[in-house]
Amino acid sequence: MRFLKTLFVWMLMLAFLAAAGAGAGWVWYNNELTAPGPLTEETVIEVAPGESLASVAARLEADGVIKDARLMRLKSRIDGTELDIKTGEYIIDKGASVNQVLSILIEGRSLLHKITLPEGRTTAQLLRIIEKDKLLEGDMPEVLPEEGTLLPDTYMFHRGMTRIQLIEKMEKAQADLLAELWPTRQEGLPIETPYEAVILASVVEKETGRADERPEIAALFTTRLKRGMRLQSDPTIIYGISKGEPLYNKAGQRRTLYRSEIDRHTEWNTYQVDGLPKTPICNPGADAIRAVLDPPETEYVFFVADGKGGHLFAKTNAEHERNVAAYRAYERQEIARERAN
Structure with a gap:
């Protein structure tokens, strides 16, 4: 009987020690997972398509991102996330723990x-x-x-x-x-399809680089179309000649249009054809498309560059001719200033 009691006591002691050891091991395991990693500065890592977690973990250990690849593999096995890492490029912070690195790879927070x-x-x-x-x-x-x-x-x-x-x-x-904007377009526009809206927006886009002028130019072109006037847009001539590539003279310098090119008939030259050019002449941005689908009211039907990045607008041909004269005078002044310098 005394033997059995002694054996029972020893079994209890062994069970206690095993439990204590397991507890200590669990504490160590969790401490290692959350302890700061060896990285001394932020770095970028990449997971290639089809790469396994074991392969990634080994590379991260070799590169000094984590201390122990076995710990990362163990964590992923316990959690059942071995197959959940995602292809991509990731930023790893300085001192990132194994838990943090694994979380980034699984959640796919890629760069x-x-x-x-x-x-x-x-x-x-x-x-x-x-x-x-x-x-x-x-x-x-x-x-x-x-x-x-x-x-x-x-x-x-x-x-x-x-x-x-x-x-x-x-x-x-x-x-x-287009699916979003076309149903809410302004009534009475001189365009019948979303494709025509893109064509007109492409002309607007090529005529100005200023965001504040897009609505005004869209409105001006809309008014011209409603009145049966030709658009007379220089960029449409260029597209008919070079498909939108810049024009150069024999010396390799950018040049303006020749009179013969303005008079040349192409399916895009809006000095020669009524209505819209055959196709868009570029890829317009969202703001240009919005402008042609909801243009402001205007009586302007003419415009010319002001030489300062914008345009001068006119309601009559006489006013337009004065603006053209002002622009040419500005050009002469600029040429004289350049020569003086």
Whole structure:
């Protein structure tokens, strides 16, 4: 009987020690998971498509991001998150713990890059920007988007996005914007389809780089169309000649239009054709599209550059001729000032 009592006491002591050891091990485990990591400064890591957590953990240990890859693997096994890490590029803060690093990889809080695709560029020009971006992946599409079907903007993207995916994103953004704005357009506009709205917006976009002038120029062109007047927009002539690429003289300098080019008939030259040009002449931004779908009222039907980045507007031809004379006088002054310097 005494033997059995002694055995029972020893069993209780062993159970107690095992429980104490397990408790201590659990405390150690949690402390290690939340302890500051070895990183001495913020860094960027990348998880490649198809890369396993074991592979990522080993690389993070080798690179000094975490102290022990085995701890990260154990944590993911216990939580059942081994297969939940996401492809991407991630910023890891200085001293990030194993818990924090694993949470970033699982939640997919990856680093975003941006690409700016300016308003008023032709599709060919926008595609050149996309093709040159070194962070985008993949080839360009075999079938190129049509003029005016891409919405210019600054787009955010994760590493791994392909060029085709970005182009599709721009096309969808354009389609979504038109679907939103077209039903709420102003009544009585001289345009009948969303496509015609894009055509007119593209002309507005090419005529001014100033946001505050877009509504005024949209209104002016709307008034001209309603009165049966030709748009007479210089950028439409250029598009008919070079598809929107700058014009140069023989010396390689940017030049203005020749009289023969103004008189040349193309399907885009709005000095020679009534109404809108055949297609958009660039990819207009959202503000230009909004301007042509809800232009302010105006009696202006003429405008000319003021030489300072804006335009002078006129209601009559006589007033317009005075503005043209003022612009030419300004040009002569600027040329004289340049020569004097």
